[in-house]
Amino acid sequence: MSDLRFPIGKCELRSSLSPEGRRKCIDEIAAAPAGIRAAVSGLNQEQMETPYRPGGWTVRQVVHHVPDSHLNSYTRFKLALTEDEPTIRPYREDRWAELADSKTTPIEVSMTLLESLHQRWAILLSSMDPADFQRTLRHPEIGTLTLDAMLDLYSWHGKHHAAHITTLRERQGW
Numbered sequence: 001m002s003d004l005r006f007p008i009g010k011c012e013l014r015s016s017l018s019p020e021g022r023r024k025c026i027d028e029i030a031a032a033p034a035g036i037r038a039a040v041s042g043l044n045q046e047q048m049e050t051p052y053r054p055g056g057w058t059v060r061q062v063v064h065h066v067p068d069s070h071l072n073s074y075t076r077f078k079l080a081l082t083e084d085e086p087t088i089r090p091y092r093e094d095r096w097a098e099l100a101d102s103k104t105t106p107i108e109v110s111m112t113l114l115e116s117l118h119q120r121w122a123i124l125l126s127s128m129d130p131a132d133f134q135r136t137l138r139h140p141e142i143g144t145l146t147l148d149a150m151l152d153l154y155s156w157h158g159k160h161h162a163a164h165i166t167t168l169r170e171r172q173g174w
Contacts, residue, residue: 004056008156013152014152017152022151025152028158032070032114032158033114036066036158047059047172059165060103061102063107064101066158067110073150077124078124080135087138090139134148
């Protein structure tokens with residue numbers, strides 16, 4: 001693998017998805033917690049403290065990052081559904097990963113949070129009309145994004161981080 005940062009490749013955002021594409025993305029978001037759970041199954045504490053790549057986060061930090069990120073995304077979806085092109089607030093995910101809760105909390109806490117969050121998120125996404133996915137939000141660093149693009153991004157994001165863990169396991173022979 002040439003770039004350990006992107007084990008499934010970089011996300012190429014699509015601003016508009018077909019109904020089938022949306023359904024696939026919603027199903028992938030619903031399945032993301034199970035993918036993360038499977039990726040960490042059977043790992044011991046020493047393995048949890050192993051960076052997925054040189055200079056990267058530990059497995060524990062990756063697991064805690066996913067609900068941090070997805071909570072932000074879920075909130076952004078709700079803002080875009082209830083406001084006209086809201087400007088969202090970016091956050092420093094690198095700094096969040098260095099906080100004590102990301103470095104020391106047992107991963108089960110974040111797994112429970114992720115499972116509950118994704119259950120709610122999948123219900124919200126499944127209730128949306130096709131026109132809702134064309135609603136937009138403004139990211140100060142990226143620009144205007146449709147909810148289709150956000151859906152595409154976050155269906156990729158869960159798989160991306162699960163692959164960080166599974167490719168580490170493959171390289172280490174775990």
